[in-house]
Amino acid sequence: MTTARDDTIAVRISKVLAERIIAGEIEAGAKLRQDHVAEEFGASHVPVREAFRRLETQGLVVSEPRRGVRVAGFSLDEVKEVAEMRAALEVLALRHAAPHLTRAILDEAEEATRAGDKAGDVQAWEAANRSFHRLILTPCAMPRLLRAIDDLHTASARFLFSGWRAEWEAPTDRDHRAILAALRAGQVETAASVLARHVQWVGQKPGTPAVTRR
Amino acid sequence: MTTARDDTIAVRISKVLAERIIAGEIEAGAKLRQDHVAEEFGASHVPVREAFRRLETQGLVVSEPRRGVRVAGFSLDEVKEVAEMRAALEVLALRHAAPHLTRAILDEAEEATRAGDKAGDVQAWEAANRSFHRLILTPCAMPRLLRAIDDLHTASARFLFSGWRAEWEAPTDRDHRAILAALRAGQVETAASVLARHVQWVGQKPGTPAVTRR
DNA sequence: TCGTCATGATTTATAGATAATTTGGAGCAG
DNA sequence: CTGCTCCAAATTATCTATAAATCATGACGA
Numbered sequence: 001m002t003t004a005r006d007d008t009i010a011v012r013i014s015k016v017l018a019e020r021i022i023a024g025e026i027e028a029g030a031k032l033r034q035d036h037v038a039e040e041f042g043a044s045h046v047p048v049r050e051a052f053r054r055l056e057t058q059g060l061v062v063s064e065p066r067r068g069v070r071v072a073g074f075s076l077d078e079v080k081e082v083a084e085m086r087a088a089l090e091v092l093a094l095r096h097a098a099p100h101l102t103r104a105i106l107d108e109a110e111e112a113t114r115a116g117d118k119a120g121d122v123q124a125w126e127a128a129n130r131s132f133h134r135l136i137l138t139p140c141a142m143p144r145l146l147r148a149i150d151d152l153h154t155a156s157a158r159f160l161f162s163g164w165r166a167e168w169e170a171p172t173d174r175d176h177r178a179i180l181a182a183l184r185a186g187q188v189e190t191a192a193s194v195l196a197r198h199v200q201w202v203g204q205k206p207g208t209p210a211v212t213r214r
Numbered sequence: 215m216t217t218a219r220d221d222t223i224a225v226r227i228s229k230v231l232a233e234r235i236i237a238g239e240i241e242a243g244a245k246l247r248q249d250h251v252a253e254e255f256g257a258s259h260v261p262v263r264e265a266f267r268r269l270e271t272q273g274l275v276v277s278e279p280r281r282g283v284r285v286a287g288f289s290l291d292e293v294k295e296v297a298e299m300r301a302a303l304e305v306l307a308l309r310h311a312a313p314h315l316t317r318a319i320l321d322e323a324e325e326a327t328r329a330g331d332k333a334g335d336v337q338a339w340e341a342a343n344r345s346f347h348r349l350i351l352t353p354c355a356m357p358r359l360l361r362a363i364d365d366l367h368t369a370s371a372r373f374l375f376s377g378w379r380a381e382w383e384a385p386t387d388r389d390h391r392a393i394l395a396a397l398r399a400g401q402v403e404t405a406a407s408v409l410a411r412h413v414q415w416v417g418q419k420p421g422t423p424a425v426t427r428r
Numbered sequence: 429t430c431g432t433c434a435t436g437a438t439t440t441a442t443a444g445a446t447a448a449t450t451t452g453g454a455g456c457a458g
Numbered sequence: 459c460t461g462c463t464c465c466a467a468a469t470t471a472t473c474t475a476t477a478a479a480t481c482a483t484g485a486c487g488a
Binding site for chain 1: 274
């Protein structure tokens with residue numbers, strides 16, 4: 001949540017808007033009008049426009065030429081799509097990261113898991129979860145892949161927040177521990193398959209309300 | 215190659231620049247100065263700026279804040295990264311597309327393969343190849359996934375053009391035919407594994423010159 | 429030799445003008 | 459009276475032109 005002082009106005013705007021969309025403050029399908037946003041941020045419409053482009057690449061809004069941008073709807077199908085993409089890409093990243101995983105990194109990841117278990121709300125849990133995944137995947141040293149995964153994470157987060165806004169309890173994350181155990185034992189394939197299942201679990205949770213159909 | 219009359223100037227500029235970068239007319243690492251581009255297209259710098267953003271999401275340029283954009287370098291590592299991402303995602307897409315593949319689609323794909331074999335230059339072959347992949351993957355009906363794959367295709371194309379600009383001959387595409395045969399026989403997993411290998415083949419071709427190291 | 433400061437070049441932001449799309453209503457056919 | 463087409467006004471995105479902020483470069487002084 002650090003709106004760094006030195007990045008450009010466009011980036012700042014895009015970050016704030018992204019937070020709002022993820023948090024569900026702006027409903028899916030809503031039109032985003034550049035003048036209004038510009039006025040709110042005390043800026044002009046050109047940086048707003050660039051912010052929109054950024055959000056578009058993250059898949060948070062869709063832009064129809066000359067007709068403005070709307071907040072992307074996320075049906076159950078889209079959520080599942082994101083989950084499956086994440087599974088495919090994270091498995092790939094893990095396979096490449098595995099040889100470079102040090103004990104220190106795994107310890108840090110375990111720490112992140114504990115933080116997630118102790119988390120009081122969804123936001124904290126999501127942050128810890130993301131940090132876990134980032135820790136074990138970053139050593140793959142594939143920047144483009146990591147960027148793609150990160151964008152998919154924010155899309156997932158959006159779904160997560162929409163579903164369990166009110167009632168929620170931190171699940172002790174067995175999957176994370178299983179992954180770490182497999183990695184410690186050098187069983188990369190086992191870790192990968194657990195990871196794949198783990199990622200898709202989010203998309204399959206039944207009885208999820210508030211999935212706007214657009 | 216159709217610069218549609220009705221899309222926005224920014225899109226038009228981005229398409230032209232993308233073609234140039236892919237074709238290797240602009241060398242990797244070169245700075246793109248917005249004023250120059252703007253002048254060349256007889257436009258202002260705002261649409262140019264948006265075009266840059268578009269190119270950034272395709273991974274064709276990298277943008278450092280307040281320091282402009284440069285054409286993305288593509289080392290062998292990056293090419294392999296793209297190939298592996300493509301493999302992972304195309305396999306996923308194929309698994310979902312398989313149940314919806316009709317005989318008509320497969321026939322069309324075979325037609326595309328033949329067109330590729332008859333192709334006289336790399337550009338024609340690439341177009342046919344891309345069309346083949348698109349044909350058999352589109353029925354998966356996962357728009358986000360398809361967009362990601364498409365971006366990876368253009369990145370691959372860039373590498374392809376850089377390597378075999380002068381000497382090149384159309385390889386009769388055994389892989390494509392094997393994939394089609396497997397799909398016709400309902401052996402989805404076989405098709406998927408051939409596809410995975412096929413996609414990575416591009417990234418492993420040895421003796422590839424002109425891979426700028428940046 | 430190193431640090432500071434001015435100058436030139438370039439990105440970034442603003443304000444105003446232009447073009448396209450949508451919306452609402454009037455007129456006409458069914 | 460209902461529904462459709464067509465036209466005009468308002469709204470909105472898009473573009474141009476201009477100003478401000480930032481970064482790189484090289485000279486000058488310690």
